[in-house]
Amino acid sequence: MxxxxxxxxxxxxxxxxxxxxxxxxxxxxxxxxxxxxxxxxxxxxxxxxxxxxxxxxxxxxxxxxxxxxxxxxxxxxxxxxxxxxxxxxxxxxxxxxxxxxxxxxxxxxxxxxxxxxxxxxxxxxxxxxxxxxxxxxxxxxxxxxHGGPLVQETVTNVNAGLELVDACRDLTEVEREALKAAVDQGYFESPRGTTLNELAEQFDISAPAFSKNLRRGQQKVTRHVVQTLESLSESDTDGLDDGPFGK
Structure with a gap:
């Protein structure tokens, strides 16, 4: 090809x-x-x-x-x-x-x-x-x-990347800031680098309120990640389609 x-x-x-x-x-x-x-x-x-x-x-x-x-x-x-x-x-x-x-x-x-x-x-x-x-x-x-498999892998990876970008755009500003702070300060690491109370204090809100914002952001991103994983899995068995201009 x-x-x-x-x-x-x-x-x-x-x-x-x-x-x-x-x-x-x-x-x-x-x-x-x-x-x-x-x-x-x-x-x-x-x-x-x-x-x-x-x-x-x-x-x-x-x-x-x-x-x-x-x-x-x-x-x-x-x-x-x-x-x-x-x-x-x-x-x-x-x-x-x-x-x-x-x-x-x-x-x-x-x-x-x-x-x-x-x-x-x-x-x-x-x-x-x-x-x-x-x-x-x-x-x-x-x-x-070159052959088709390389092209298929390239297109699949690009589309997967676009799906994740779209997931980030779905986040509200509050959700985005909560996720960024939690990641940057090691909240998801083991052992944790910070606590919910410490993160909440930075935003001058209660720990339950910060936890709610964080969970909402996690749910949105995780949902798109799962969809992307499903797309990548399907691409392992499906052939490359005809593209936008058809056949």
Whole structure:
């Protein structure tokens, strides 16, 4: 298999257009391509340079002519998670027409998009890149030939990492501070480096109140950790799927 990493500049991509005009970036969390309707559904994390930059960027994205569906799922100050559905771009069509597939998450910033795409052979990859050059601008950053297991492991590990990041974003500020203080001061070590009473005094609250904040944070993080472990376990037996562009 041929695995290619490239910087892509599509002229019909709403995410790229938005980063050209606004100080925001997009990171893919999950994606799925609807072959019958030629539409790409994505769940993205949007990071703005400020709250206003995020507001302006999301408004521009929502109003883009190639945006079919837009939903705001969560928001944390200058960061948000969105679900979008866009129409198939020219670059997607070029890749799919040569049975190409995505081998890793993509990232969009300052008018360009980082892609990781795979092809079954070098000849097919060359033909796809030749056609891709007709209406798109791109630079190949790396080109490697290797087997599927390595790619599968890479994608699985990246997705697992994103799930844990999402878990941290679910924490409230109080829960985050409680967890950080407990870890930093050795509360979970054996023997303990501190006590609930000592931790609670630092936040000027009672020990039961601090314990409640700590347990809530632990429950949220632990739940995501278990989900991540289940995903890693399933990846040991499941094959790599067709990626966001389908087959």
């Amino acid at each position: 041929i695995d290619i990493s490239m910087e892509m500049e599509q002229h019909d991509c709403p995410f790229i257009d938005t980063t050209l005009d606004h100080d925001v970036s997009f990171s893919a969390v999950q994606w799925e391509f609807d072959v019958s309707n030629h539409e790409l559904e994505t769940r993205m994390v949007v990071q703005g340079a400020s709250r206003s930059a995020l507001n302006n960027g999301m408004t521009a994205l929502r109003e883009h002519s190639n945006m079919y569906n837009y939903q705001l799922r969560k928001r944390w100050d200058d960061t948000a998670q969105i679900r979008t559905v866009i129409h198939e771009t020219d670059a997607m069509d070029r890749i799919r027409s040569h049975d190409g597939f995505i081998t890793g998450p993509f990232y969009i910033e300052d008018g360009s998009e980082l892609w990781h795409v795979g092809f079954d052979s070098a000849g097919v990859a060359d033909k796809a890149l030749s056609e891709l050059d007709h209406n798109n601008e791109f630079d190949v950053m790396s080109r490697d030939e």
